[in-house]
Amino acid sequence: MIHTDTSSKPASFCRQVATLGICLGLVLCGVIPVSAQDTAKPVLHGRHWAAVTGKPLAASAGAMMFARGGNAVDAACAMLGATSTMWDTLGWGGETQALIYNPKTGKVLGINALGVAPTGATPEFFQEKGMVYPPEYGPLAAVTPGTPGGLMVMLAEYGRLSLAEVLAPSMQMAEGYPIEGVQADNIERRREIIAQWPDSKRVFLPHLDDSNPAQRAAPVDGEIFQQLDLLATLQKLVDAEADALASGKSRKEAIYAAYERFYRGDIAKEIVRATREQGGLFTEEDLASWEVHIEEPVSTNYKGIDVYKLTTWVQGPAMLQALNILEPLDLKGMGYNSANYIHTLYQTMNLAFADRDFYYGDPYFPPAEPIEGLLSKEYAAQRRALIKPDVNDAMARPGDPYPFQGDKNPFSKLLEEWSPIPPAADADGSDGFQQAGVDHDAAFIAGTTSIQAADADGWVVSITPSGGWIPAFIAGNSGVGLSQRMQSFVLDERINPFNVVAPGKRPRATLTPSLALKDGDPIMAFSVQGGDTQDQNLLQFFLNVVEFGMNVQQAAEAHNVTSYQMQSSFGAHVSEPGRLDVTGQLPPYTRDRLKDMGYDVKVVKRTYSPITAILIDPKQGTFQGGASDYGDDYGIAW
Template structure:
């Protein structure tokens, strides 16, 4: 009788999940789908689609709009994208991550007393990547002109009604904003008044940014008048940003405020079209960015979890949570030590890390009854027939850990909290609603785009009179190889970032496009979102809203200026408020330290491809402003 009861219980549990209503409706479309972190930005994507643009055109328009609206990113930040090309039936990766500037060395930062590069200000800035990323994607895979794609962003820069959460974030950060003259000029529209930031609904105008965008469009239009082709004209705009008068003002403004970026740094930097990494999970091909992101950790976790019957365990049972938590810990331990810029030495052992045999070895380490607080990096080198030259360094890599509290997400990405009073607790309200955005787009011709852009979040240091906020991604480097020998800061090098868009194919056709914001929680929430759909048959909207959990047993990639701030918190887990008491009790016995929140799914945005009916299903997070439009 027991097996029958278990099967019946499991059927009931899964059926009840599938039947759960969602806070936001599923999106449906036949021709296209546009989803991103701001309603106005989703409208920008829809406008481009309505004018005949493809998914790449629409994605670029949404990206430009979100940057202009300071959706915890700006034009000086970084972009990484996965694009499915229906003509070649291949997934393309766009690497538009900036690099460390001239002079950004370990000695430079250590002499200033840093344990990690700073979180804010000019010294936190890598070279801007998003303008170059937009130009490269649009030139190679779009159909529209830069002028058409930037039109919505330019209208926003000319003035749009600013949202309460962005306006209030400016007000709260005004002390730091005042440290930088160009930021003060842009953001503090009421200098000297009690409230110096814009009010909610006020028309927020960014004259300097509008001038910069106009210059880029001018360069494109002049090139077209000179009978240059569409691609060359778009790249003329690129050249004006990275080599022309925009570059000159950006560098002048950066260096005036103490930054390191040089004209040569901008001229030498280029976005890269690279091969996406991939693994197969139960017949589904999942694609991620290279090891300069944390993307491969999701692939590693899937390889590990393939060795377990997750469906039999049951959605968010104690055994399921424990198993997935352990798999994430194993993959993050490798991420924290072995991931870095593949274009700079040393060479990352990515082939070994993604080996199925290596995953089986790692899976065998999981104790089914207890969390392992000493979970460390493995040795992937034998799985690519090489010798690990870092074994001695690994032996020295012993850090004390503690269970003290810290945020699961970096401050700029936090949307979590407990109860709040809307009239008094503006800080919580802001944290609930804001976060680095994601961009998802797909069209009837088969083009699919997934982007997780970021950088230049508030409080941002604006570079001169460009209106462009500089990135803060330098903080993701390390200054000591004992933490990660592949991610030690050096001029011209990309930091290992958390940003990680996702695409999945099934039967050679697009299956899912998905992304999320949230620092080190990104891959955790995307992993569980994917499993929610594949293992537990949730719809794409149910999967975006479903209760996930987060591990803190990892090295933080953002935030904190001291070693103690970044160290793993062993056994620290964030659970949903609705977690059953029995599950809580069982997890405590397994060695976990529990914390709770009412929303733990992360602000996930996604598109599911229904080939049976020839339609697109969109899922847009219920966390905040995330918004989608389909047609």
């Protein structure tokens, strides 16, 4: 059920505020704001707590928990449940990735609630079906559900409230809530895929009339959208908790009784039955043996700020590698979004993401990833020396971090054969199963939701949950929409020997919550929606604050640049070396200079996904919340 491998030491929130000695937003690292630019949204200010996420309704769910006396973990769990119920690019059968600062120990801990490949999921299985990568959707695209377990473990270990209290907003929404037009239209666009699966069809397409195919099948904007099967499943969890409490169990034990019912009881049996009936591979043992890992995150220090990420089962360490490469450089002196600055960022990301593409995978599945070498400052110096000052390197390759941890690379031959452009699957979707019909650009940017929460007792939470997005396969009467994360595996070890699909293994995910500390005290929680763009967005957001003095809202709204040179984690895993997307805010002179450097510069409306962030103001002892001006992301603070 749960695996823990963290250590701890005491700390207090009062010390956090009193000893920080810097003022983020204006004087962090001694820099002046790049401008006093207006923002579309104001900074959220709060003294007692802040909750920011992908949907206003979900932020309200977090606020309800604070009003009940809950802490930031309770609020984050309620927001997680609400966004899953709203299908905010995730569902209840998806995966949850979190970082939590625990003020009782003074430590950052990681929550690994990513599902694993089921029994029978081997490269040969998919290759025999003519696939170059596992499928993008359907029962064969699913790893075991992780979000319910992640939510319950976080709540049991670090929250204050009961499961019934935290799930109350989700249950009210499952009973029926007015669906947003954007989501309703998304369902309608995917109706042909959804209609393949009886329970998905029943839930998502309430107006489907086979005799009148021109009639809209999905709900309309503002219609009360009901998920009564999901409501029944959530009620079963609450009932299991109540029964355990009635028998004299503690709060924690009662929440774990609900966990047991989901993964080893009647809920698990229904998920397995329905999935296998539709061609999936899940077994009851797959769910019963899966566990949430409470783990030690990884970090690097950038100019006195400790930045924390989850380890190699997500892409987060790539941002830490990029910070290590950039740290000695005078980024501020280059000028914000100058051609030189953008070129330096792009080349740095090329090198960090090439390492991601070859070396990242499930750390609980041998062989061990070379994370010590990858995050070595000496290795970063070697990588930095490869940056060409005035031309894009379209052939940037993974390096060899093993010598920087005193080891020999076991995959040196595969490294020599590695290509920046991987073998591509048939992208026309002609088999009706391999491709979900999402083009490369949309998949690269589209993604999940993000959740940030903080409170005056010192708890700080950053979560990037995902999986089970529309078009989701709903597993029978459970009402649970399953993950599509299997597609992030590879079948060919030449692409990445650490990320080849195998039963019981986690795919390398794109999901990447972030926390920043100064002198051991939390100063910022931040994460972002999106796919492979996430750590690009977050790197630029972080530098906007640290190097260019933007406040949290300015940094969230600032227009990023986007590289497509790394290999996509979705669909056909496409790579486009040299492609650089910018917005019209970048001056023509700068765009022309980048073209002269060999970039394929494209001017697009949007180059970023919605960032959510909470900054802890050490001077005032308050919280500053921010969310980008794209999409519905916003928050509440008090």
